[in-house]
Amino acid sequence: MTSMAAVRCVCVLLFIIATSKAATSPHIVFIAADDLGWNDVGWHNPQMITPNLDKLAKAGVILNSSYVAPLCTPSRSSFMTGMYAYHTGLQHMVIQPESPAYLPANFTTLPQKLKDQGYSTHMIGKWHLGFCNWNYTPTFRGFDSFLGYYNGAEDYYTKKIRGGLLADGVDFRDDKQPKYTEEYSATVYARRAVDIIKSHDQSKPLFLYLPFQSVHNPIQVPKRYENMYPNIEDTQRRKYCGMVSAMDEAVGNITQALEENGLMDNLLLVFTADNGGPTFAAANNLPLRGAKSTLWEGGTKGAAFVYSKTLLQKSGYENTEMIHASDWFPTFVRLAGGQADSTIDGVDQWVTLSEGKTTQRTEFIYNIDEVSENGAIRVGDMKLIEGSPGMFNGWYPLPRVTKEEADFPPELLDMTDTSSDTYLYRLLKKHFNAVGSTEYRLFNISADPTEHFDLAEKYPDIVSQLKTTLDTYKKSLRPAFNPPSTYKANPLFYGGLWSPGWC
Missing domain, CATH: 3.30.1120 (Arylsulfatase, C-terminal domain)
Structure with a gap:
C-alpha cells in the first residue's frame, strides 16, 4: 500500500469512527429550575399546573433523593465541575454582583469535556459563576453559545439588577454582545432553545444547558399565568405558581421542538431544582423541613427527574437512590463516550438512573x-x-x-x-x-x-x-472565595451594563 493510500484509509477510518460516534452519542438537555420548592411541581403537589413536566417525569424516572447545595452558586459549581462546592471555593453564600469571585479557571468544565467528545454545547439562562473577566464567562468556559445573564437575579422584563452598591444595570448577553429586550425571560429562553434545536447539525450530538431564571425572585409573571390559579388568595403565592406554569409551558415548547426535529429519539433530558424553595419568597417545600440557604432537606433536596424515550431500561417509577449535584458531570461524560477524572467528587450514576440499580454512592457532603x-x-x-x-x-x-x-x-x-x-x-x-x-x-x-x-x-x-x-x-477544603465588592464593577462605567473587565 502506498503512503498516500494509507493516509486515505486512515482518514476514512477516522470519518467512520466520528460518524458512528455522532450517531450513538445521545443528545443531552440539562434543565435547572431556580429556587423551585419541593412542593411546587405537579408530581408532588396536584394543585400545581405543570402538565409538560409531569408528563416527562411520570414517563421517566422521578428522583426522590437527588441532592443539591443550599444556594445557587454552590450547586452550579458542582454541575459544571463534578466537585463539591467546598472543593471549588464557592461554598459560602453566592457571588454578589460587585464581587470579583468566579469559578476557578483550573477546573475543566462539563461543556469542555463534552466538546472533547464532539458535542455542540449551548447555554441559555443564569450563569452565576463569575463574570469580572471575560475568561470566567460561559463562552470562555466551554459553551459554543450563550444567551442569558451573569448574576443571580434580575427583573424578568427589563433584565436589570441592582447591586449591593446601589447601581442599576442591565445584565443580558447574546454571547458577548449586550441584548436589550423587555420580553418575559422564560419566553425568550424557550425561543432561543427552539432556534438552536431547529438549526442543530445532527451529525453532532447536542448538549443544551438550560438554567432558567424561573422561579427566583422577583415574583413576576404575565397575568395569564397568574390567572391559572384563581383559587389562591395570596397574591405572591398566586404569582409564584404562575411563574412555575410559565416555565412548564417553555419546557413544553422545547420538547415539542425536539420531537419535530428528530432529536427526541436519542436524547436524555434531566430536570432539577438548584436548591430548595425559599419559603420566605412564596415557595413551598412541604413536607420537608427548612428552606433555601439551610442544610435541612427542604434546602438541599431538589425536585428532579430524568426522561428518555429510548435510553432508560426501566422507567415510570420513583427512584430513591442517593444522587448528588456533582454526579451529573461524570454521568453525562460517560454517556458521551468519555471518562471523567477519577479525582472528582461526582459518581457516575447511569446504571442507577437507567436500570434502577443500587447507586455506588454511599455518602455525600451537603456542604462544608x-x-x-x-x-x-x-x-x-x-x-x-x-x-x-x-x-x-x-x-x-x-x-x-x-x-x-x-x-x-x-x-x-x-x-x-x-x-x-x-x-x-x-x-x-x-x-x-x-x-x-x-x-x-x-x-x-x-x-x-x-x-x-x-x-x-x-x-x-x-x-x-x-x-x-x-x-x-x-482536610481537603478549599478556602471560601468571597472577595469584597468593588466600585470597579459599577455599571455606570460600562454604559449601564453589568460587564466583564474589572478584574
Missing part, C-alpha cells in the same frame, strides 16, 4: 462552610448536621403574607439586604424559626425524611463516627 462554621454529611441512612442548619428551621405552610408584604418593589433583588425598613427583613423575620445551640444533630433520613426526630443523644457513637468522617473531608 468554614465561614458560617457549619456543615452536613450523609452516610447511608444517617445525616449529621454540624453547627447551625440556617435561618429557616420549620415546616412552613403555604405562604400567607400581608398586603404590605405583597407589595415589595421589583428593584429589591439583593437577598442579603436585611435592613429594618425592607420588605425582605419583615418577611425573613416572619419565617425565622431559631433552633437551639446544639452543636450536632443526627437524623435517619430514610425513616424520618422530614427531620422531626433528632437522634444525637440516643446514638452518640454514630455522631462520633460521622463527625470523624466529616472532619476527614474538611
